[in-house]
Every structure is written in C-alpha cells, then in structure tokens.
Amino acid sequence: xxxxxxxxxxxxxxxxxxxxxxxxxxxxxxxxxxxxxxxxxxxxxxxxxxxxxxxxxxxxxxxxxxxxxxxxxxxxxxxxxxxxxxxxxxxxxxxxxxxxxxxxxxxxxxxxxxxxxxxxxxxxxxxxxxxxxxxxxxxxxxxxxxxxxxxxxxxxxxxxxxxxxxxxxxxxxxxxxxxxxxxxxxxxxxxxxxxxxxxxxxxxxxxxxxxxxxxxxxxxxxxxxxxxxxxxxxxxxxxxxxxxxxxxxxxxxxxxxxxxxxxxxxxxxxxxxxxxxxxxxxxxxxxxxxxxxxxxxxxxxxxxxxxxxxxxxxxxxxxxxxxxxxxxxxxxxxxxxxxxxxx
Amino acid sequence: xxxxxxxxxxxxxxxxxxxxxxxxxxxxxxxxxxxxxxxxxxxxxxxxxxxxxxxxxxxxxxxxxxxxxxxxxxxxxxxxxxxxxxxxxxxxxxxxxxxxxxxxxxxxxxxxxxxxxxxxxxxxxxxxxxxxxxxxxxxxxxxxxxxxxxxxxxxxxxxxxxxxxxxxxxxxxxxxxxxxxxxxxxxxxxxxxxxxxxxxxxxxxxxxxxxxxxxxxxxxxxxxxxxxxxxxxxxxxxxxxxxxxxxxxxxxxxxxxxxxxxxxxxxxxxxxxxxxxxxxxxxxxxxxxxxxxxxxxxxxxxxxxxxxxxxxxxxxxxxxxxxxxxxxx
Numbered sequence: 001x002x003x004x005x006x007x008x009x010x011x012x013x014x015x016x017x018x019x020x021x022x023x024x025x026x027x028x029x030x031x032x033x034x035x036x037x038x039x040x041x042x043x044x045x046x047x048x049x050x051x052x053x054x055x056x057x058x059x060x061x062x063x064x065x066x067x068x069x070x071x072x073x074x075x076x077x078x079x080x081x082x083x084x085x086x087x088x089x090x091x092x093x094x095x096x097x098x099x100x101x102x103x104x105x106x107x108x109x110x111x112x113x114x115x116x117x118x119x120x121x122x123x124x125x126x127x128x129x130x131x132x133x134x135x136x137x138x139x140x141x142x143x144x145x146x147x148x149x150x151x152x153x154x155x156x157x158x159x160x161x162x163x164x165x166x167x168x169x170x171x172x173x174x175x176x177x178x179x180x181x182x183x184x185x186x187x188x189x190x191x192x193x194x195x196x197x198x199x200x201x202x203x204x205x206x207x208x209x210x211x212x213x214x215x216x217x218x219x220x221x222x223x224x225x226x227x228x229x230x231x232x233x234x235x236x237x238x239x240x241x242x243x244x245x246x247x248x249x250x251x252x253x254x255x256x257x258x259x260x261x262x263x264x265x266x267x268x269x270x271x272x273x274x275x276x277x278x279x280x281x282x283x284x285x286x287x288x289x290x291x292x293x294x295x296x297x298x299x300x301x302x303x304x305x306x307x308x309x310x311x312x313x314x315x316x317x318x319x320x321x322x323x324x325x326x327x328x329x330x331x332x333x334x335x336x337x338x339x340x341x342x343x
Numbered sequence: 344x345x346x347x348x349x350x351x352x353x354x355x356x357x358x359x360x361x362x363x364x365x366x367x368x369x370x371x372x373x374x375x376x377x378x379x380x381x382x383x384x385x386x387x388x389x390x391x392x393x394x395x396x397x398x399x400x401x402x403x404x405x406x407x408x409x410x411x412x413x414x415x416x417x418x419x420x421x422x423x424x425x426x427x428x429x430x431x432x433x434x435x436x437x438x439x440x441x442x443x444x445x446x447x448x449x450x451x452x453x454x455x456x457x458x459x460x461x462x463x464x465x466x467x468x469x470x471x472x473x474x475x476x477x478x479x480x481x482x483x484x485x486x487x488x489x490x491x492x493x494x495x496x497x498x499x500x501x502x503x504x505x506x507x508x509x510x511x512x513x514x515x516x517x518x519x520x521x522x523x524x525x526x527x528x529x530x531x532x533x534x535x536x537x538x539x540x541x542x543x544x545x546x547x548x549x550x551x552x553x554x555x556x557x558x559x560x561x562x563x564x565x566x567x568x569x570x571x572x573x574x575x576x577x578x579x580x581x582x583x584x585x586x587x588x589x590x591x592x593x594x595x596x597x598x599x600x601x602x603x604x605x606x607x608x609x610x611x612x613x614x615x616x617x618x619x620x621x622x623x624x625x626x627x628x629x630x631x632x633x634x635x636x637x638x639x640x641x642x643x644x645x646x647x648x649x650x651x652x653x654x655x656x657x658x659x660x661x662x663x664x665x666x667x668x669x670x671x672x
Contacts, residue, residue, distance in 0.1 A: 099487060100427045100494060150662055159426060163606060163665040166427065167658045170599045174654035181648060196505055272498045279491060320509055327502035331495045338491055339479045 020285045027284075027298040031079070034302050038075045038309045039067055043316060069203065076207040077199045078308040078322060079301035081267030082277070084214055086300025087221070087293050088260035089274030090281065094289070095231045095252050096162045102275035103260035106162065107143045107169035109271070112264040114172040114179075115139020117191045121183045132194075133265035140261035143168060148253065155246045157235070161253075197270030197323025199308055206266050213262045220255055221293070228252065228289040270323040273300050276330045283337045303330050346618045349611070353625040357406070360632040364402045365394055368639050372398075400531040403538070405635045405649075406628040408526070408590045409600055411541045413627025414548050414620055415586040416601030417608070421555050421616065422579045423486045429602035430587030432493040433580075436596040437500035438469025439588070444507045456533045459592050463537065465500075466588030472496055474580050524595035524650025526635055537589040544586040548620055551578060555616040599654040600627050603661045610664045630657050 003018040039055075040046045044066055046054070054060070054067045085103060092101040103109050119135040147168050151161045176195075180188050193200075230243045231252065238245050260274060281296035307325035365377050372390050380391040415430040423432070431437070442465025443458050450457075473496045477489030531538075554575050558565045565572050587601065608622040634652040641647050 098425065098427055100425060100432075100490060105427065150666065153666060160665055162427060164662050166602060167662045167665065170603065170654040170661075171658040174599075174651040174658075177648065178651045178655075181651075182645075193509070196509070272502075275494060276498070315510070318510070320506065324502050324506045324509065327495075327498040328506075331499040331502075334495050335476060335492065338488060338495075339476065 017286045017288075017291070020288075020291045023285055024291065024294055024298070027295060027302075031298050031302055031305075034305050034309075035075055035079070038305055039071050041309060041313050042066070042071060043313075073204045073207050074199050074202040074308065075305055077202040077210065077266060078304040080207055080210045080214060081199065081263040081270060082273050082300035082302070082304030083297035084210075084259040084263035084300075085270065085274040085304075086277035086281070086296040088256040088263070090278035090289075090293055090296045091228060091252050091256040091259075092274075093278055094228050095249055095256075096158045097232055098158070098162060099279070100275070101162060102272075103256070103264070104269075104271050104274060105169065106165040107147050107172065108140045108257055108260045109264055109269050109274075110169040110172040110176065111143020112136040112140040112261060113195055113269045114143075114176045116194055116269075117176050117179050120191045120194065121179055121187050136265040137261045140257060140264060143172060144253065144257045144261075148250070156249060158249075161249075193321050194268045195323075196321040197264075197268035197326075198311075198321035199267050199304075200312075200319055200321065202266075210262055210266050214259070217255060217258050220251070224248070224251055224255060225289050225293065229287075267304070268321070268323060270304060270326060272327045272330065273303055276327075276334050277303060280330070280334055280337060346613045346615075346622075350618065350621060350625065353622065353629065357625055357629050357632070360629055360636070361402055361406070364405065364632050364636045365398050367636050368393075368398065369643060400534070401526050401635065402632065403531065404526050404534060404593055405632045407538050407541045408594045408597070409627035409629070409631030410545060410624035411586040411590040411627075412597060412600040412631075413604040413608075413623035414545055415583045415590070416603075417605040417616070417619055417623045418548060418555075418579050418583050418586075419601070420605055421559055422576060422583070423490045424559075425486065425490055426606070427602070428490060428493075429598065430583060430590075431497060431596070431598055431601065432490065433583055433587065434469035434473045434493055434496040434500055435466040435584065435587045436591050436598065437497040437504070438465040438467075438472075439463070439591040440596065441465055441500040441504040441507075442468070444504050448507060448511050456530075459533060459537065462592035463588055466591050467584060469496055469500055470580070470584035470588065474584075524597040524653075525646070525648050526594050527646065534593055537593055540585050540589045541593075544582050544589070545624060547578070547582050548586070551575070551582070552616040552620050555579075555620075559616070595648075595650060597631070597650040597653055599650070599657050600630060603657060604630060607661055607664050610667065 005016045005018055007014050007016050036048045036051060039051045040048050044063075046063070046067070050063075051067055054063050088108075089102045092103065092106060093099060096106070113136075115138055116132060116136045119132055123135070124132070147161065147165045148156065150168070151157075151164045153160070180191055183191075227243060227248050230238050230241065231245075231248065233241075235245050264270070277300035278292070278296045280299050281292050284299075285291045285295045303326055304322055306329050308322035310325045310329065311320040311322050362374070362377070366372050366374065370390070370393070372394060376388075376390050377394055379385075380388075380394040384395055385391050412430060416428075419428045419430055419432060420426060422428070439462035442461045446457070446461040473489065473493045476492040476496070477485070554570060557568055557570050558572060558575055560568075562572060590597070604627045605619070605623050608619055608626055612618055612622040630653055631649070634656060635649045637656065638647040638649045638652040641652075
C-alpha cells in the first residue's frame with residue numbers, strides 16, 4: 001500500500017514514502033482545524049471566520065480578550081503538552097522495547113506527581129503556586145536519575161531499567177497516595193485536579209516557556225532521530241553495527257525525560273497520551289522514527305486539545321480537567337485501529 | 344538450597360506472620376491468649392473476641408488476597424509474555440473502582456458489602472471486555488493485542504471514575520481510601536463467596552502450571568506438542584479475572600503485589616511455573632500480611648492504607664532483587 005518514491009538531486013538521494021507524507025499533511029490540517037474549532041467554541045460561541053478576523057485585526061476588546069488571552073494560550077499549551085508527552089512515549093517504547101512503556105509507567109510521571117503533591121501540601125502556603133512547575137520538573141528529573149543509577153550495573157539493560165522504574169514508581173505513587181489520604185480535603189482536591197492533568201487558566205507565559213524549552217530539545221532530538229530505531233535491536237546486534245548503545249540509551253532517556261517532565265510540569269500528570277498516541281501513530285504511518293515522531297506529536301496535540309475542549313465546553317459552567325477526557329476520546333479510536341489491523 | 348526447601352521455609356515464615364498478625368494491633372495480645380481464644384473461646388474476654396473476629400478475618404483476607412494477586416500476576420505475565428503485565432492490565436482494578444463509584448452515586452450505596460459485589464461485577468465486566476477485544480478480528484489471542492486493549496480499557500474506566508469523582512465530590516475521601524487498598528471493615532461472612540472463588544482460582548492455577556511451561560516455549564512449539572493453546576489461554580484469562588477480581592473486590596487496588604512479586608519469585612526461586620505459582624502464592628501472602636500488620640501500628644490510632652504500605656516496603660526489596668541480575672536481568 002505504501003508508495004515509495006526515490007528522489008535524487010546530484011549526489012543527494014532520499015526515499016520518500018508518499019503515503020506517510022500525505023497522512024502527515026492530513027494530520028497537520030486536522031490540527032489547524034481542531035485549533036480553530038477550539039478557539040471558536042466555549043461559553044461565547046464564535047464562527048471560525050470571526051475568530052480569524054479577531055486574530056488578525058482586533059476591534060472588539062472583549063472578544064479579543066476571550067480569544068487571544070483566555071482561549072489561545074490554553075489551546076497552545078494543551079497542544080504542546082500532548083505533543084511532548086507523545087514523542088517522549090514513542091522514544092521510551094523503543095528504548096525499553098516494550099509496547100507498554102510510557103512516561104506514566106516509568107516513574108517520570110510519578111516522580112513529578114510526588115514532588116507536586118509534596119509542594120502543594122507543604123510549600124504552596126508560603127511560596128505560592130508559581131514554583132509548582134519547577135518542583136514537578138525537579139521531581140521527574142530526580143526520579144529518573146535515581147532509576148538510572150539503580151539500574152546501572154556495568155551498563156543498563158532495558159529490562160532492568162523498566163523493572164526498577166516500575167519499582168521506584170510504585171514507591172513514589174504510594175508516597176503520593178499516603179500524602180493525599182492524610183492531608184486536608186482542600187489540598188486533596190487541588191492535588192487531585194493536578195494529578196488528573198489540567199491546562200485550566202493558562203496564560204501566555206506558560207505556553208511560551210514550554211515552547212522555548214521544547215525548541216531547545218529539538219536539535220538533540222533531530223541528532224538522535226536516526227539512531228532510535230537501532231535501540232529496538234538486541235544490544236549485541238546494535239553494538240555490532242557500531243552504535244554506542246549505553247551512551248545512546250542515556251541520551252534518549254534524557255531527551256524523553258526532558259520532554260515529558262516539562263509537559264507534566266505545565267500541564268499536570270495527563271496520563272495515557274504518552275502511551276496511546278505513539279501506538280496510534282505507529283498504525284498510521286510507515287516505520288521510521290522521524291515520521292512516527294511527527295505523527296505522534298500531532299496525534300498527541302490533537303488528543304489533548306480535544307480533551308480540553310470537551311472538558312471546558314460540555315459541562316458548562318464546570319471546567320473539567322483535560323486529563324479525564326484524553327482516555328475517553330483516545331480509546332475508541334485506538335480500539336478501532338487495534339481491531340481493524342489484522343496480522 | 345533446592346526450591347522445595349525454599350518453598351517450605353516460605354511456608355514457615357507465612358505461619359509466623361499469621362501469628363504476628365493475630366497478636367499485633369492497637370492492643371497487643373499475648374500468645375497464650377491467642378491460643379486460648381481458639382481452643383476454648385470465652386465470649387466475655389475482649390481479647391478473645393478481638394482475635395476470633397476482626398484479627399482472624401483480616402489475617403485470612405490478607406493471605407488470600409495476597410496469594411491471589413501474586414498468582415494472577417504470574418498468569419498475566421505468562422499470558423501476555425510481557426514482564427510489565429499485571430492483573431490491573433486486564434482492566435480489573437479500574438473496572439472495579441468505576442463500578443463502585445457508579446453504583447454508589449446511582450443507588451447511594453454505603454455498606455461495604457454492596458461495594459464488594461459492585462467491585463466484583465466491575466472487575467468481571469472489564470476483564471471480559473478486554474478479552475473480547477483481544478480476541479476480535481483474529482482467531483487466537485495475540486499477546487500484543489491483549490496488552491494494548493487492556494491498557495486502553497483500563498485507562499477508559501479510570502477516566503470515567505475520575506470524571507464521576509470530579510463532578511460529584513462527596514465521598515471522594517472514602518473512595519480514595521478504598522482505592523488505596525484496605526482490609527478493614529470486611530466481615531468474613533460477606534466475603535466468604537469471594538474467598539471461595541479465590542481458593543478455586545488458586546487451585547486451578549496450580550493445576551495449569553505444567554501447561555504454562557509448555558505455552559511459554561512459544562505458540563508453535565506448544566501447538567506442535569499437542570496443546571490446545573486457545574483453550575489454555577481462555578482458562579488463564581478466566582483464572583486471572585476470578586483471582587484478581589475477588590482480590591480487588593475484597594481489598595481495593597493493591598497494585599504492587601501482582602506486578603512485582605512474580606519477578607521476585609522468578610529471581611529467588613525458579614522460572615518453572617510448577618514452583619513459581621506456589622512460590623508466588625506464599626510470597627504474595629507474606630508480603631500483604633506483613634504490610635497489613637505494619638499498617639495497623641505505624642501511626643496509631645490511624646491506619647495507613649495497606650496498598651501504600653506494600654509498595655513502600657516491598658519496592659526496595661524488589662529493586663535490590665532486580666539489581667542482582669541473574670539469568671534474566
């Protein structure tokens with residue numbers, strides 16, 4: 001079914017998978033449409049044309065406020081969070097060589113959650129909320145560092161890495177539950193909303209900070225992209241074809257923590273995106289990290305944007321956390337793909 | 344040490360833990376009184392009543408729940424050929440939690456008995472759903488498909504529960520405590536049918552152990568040796584749903600045991616399922632019993648959820664074992 005075209009120009013040649021490119025373009029168009037739809041829906045319903053007019057020439061101050069200050073930053077943040085988590089999940093699934101790997105399973109999310117819940121229970125009263133992302137990110141980084149060090153024994157193996165990750169994650173989740181059960185109800189509720197994952201009340205500095213962080217990681221990602229597939233091979237085989245397996249694994253782990261940690265820091269512990277978006281992407285485009293990563297990022301962005309759209313519009317005046325609807329929206333589509341595929 | 348000796352010593356440790364669990368609590372009961380409570384019970388002595396009612400039911404519950412979860416985990420890992428699989432992957436914990444929250448908000452259930460049955464129904468529904476989707480479109484159960492379907496269904500059900508909890512914030516605290524896993528307030532009489540289900544499940548799993556070894560050799564080899572792999576897989580799934588479903592209904596989500604105890608036993612005892620499954624049953628029971636005993640006394644007069652306790656104390660051991668490497672690290 002895949003139509004592959006070889007493109008040559010002088011000494012440079014490249015195989016181009018047309019259906020992958022077509023599908024990526026379609027996903028990109030879909031993303032723009034979802035973004036436009038999200039911008040126009042809410043308590044005040046606008047038409048997409050109106051939204052475009054408001055974005056480019058602002059006459060009505062209140063509508064401009066709604067679209068440019070209330071909705072747009074939130075939507076951009078949702079998209080970035082979804083994209084970062086999905087790419088992180090895709091990388092983890094290939095370095096762990098297990099389809100169940102995701103930031104949630106591996107202790108990245110639970111490290112961030114434990115740190116965030118600790119912060120909310122003990123420090124937020126004195127320091128305020130603005131250091132919460134920093135605390136979450138620190139938690140994710142520390143948890144992953146601990147996992148890596150504990151799994152190190154003349155190098156790391158994927159199985160040891162993931163088993164120790166699950167162990168550390170179990171401890172951190174237990175600690176989080178412990179704090180939640182014994183803290184006052186107000187803290188429990190705000191922590192619960194954070195743990196579910198919400199982009200509620202985002203303003204421009206947040207998506208901009210996340211975007212600049214992600215842009216900073218991008219060069220590293222591009223540099224490592226060609227090597228990711230090699231990680232799926234057996235360690236000895238990978239070594240045989242001249243890959244420095246340990247360094248590459250550490251580098252990729254670092255990239256995926258940087259991606260997921262930042263996303264969780266600003267968007268809360270949105271579960272499931274990091275697991276499901278890579279799987280959807282793998283079923284939509286041909287094998288190859290670059291295409292799958294872009295597809296996963298787009299799918300993840302769409303999932304979280306749609307989840308947030310449903311959360312803030314369907315139950316007005318309630319504004320429910322986006323994390324709840326990710327699974328509700330993602331699962332049916334994923335199950336459809338799973339059932340349709342036969343081999 | 345041979346596996347047999349290890350298994351026997353684990354049995355002895357389990358007996359010691361039982362005695363400990365009967366003796367330790369908010370009030371310490373000396374050993375002679377425990378013995379007396381069973382031999383000639385005195386209905387007027389508070390200590391005797393304590394031992395024969397609450398302490399005994401908790402101890403039995405912990406043993407069966409721990410054993411069921413660990414064995415279900417080992418079965419699940421063999422079924423999916425994935426070391427990260429746990430009974431929760433059949434959507435069992437998520438389904439049970441969702442049905443409890445759903446039924447309590449529709450029918451305003453408040454008694455633990457009603458919770459118990461709604462949890463069991465939820466576990467069954469989620470498990471069957473996962474199995475059906477895992478089987479759809481293709482003749483036999485593919486490990487990858489069932490793992491992915493399970494993860495998706497589990498996420499779907501926990502999303503539903505979260506939605507219900509966020510919309511309807513009353514009772515958030517009780518349900519949170521239930522989800523964290525607890526062995527309190529379950530009387531033996533209501534739990535009896537589920538305990539029976541767990542016992543039958545354990546027996547069935549032990550009978551199936553030899554077949555599991557064959558299945559683990561690979562689909563083609565197992566078929567070549569004359570095994571009806573589809574039937575064995577179906578039986579394994581039913582056993583997992585029975586064991587994990589009754590465990591979750593009795594004690595809430597205790598996530599750690601099902602995932603990590605099988606790995607501990609595989610490192611410490613044997614990868615042969617005829618040793619692995621009894622080992623899992625014993626070690627699972629020991630871990631949960633110890634955790635439950637500790638959870639009673641750690642912060643008197645309150646109790647720590649036992650699920651929290653198992654993870655806090657079991658995980659360090661597990662990490663040590665995982666580091667030790669061996670034939671499969």
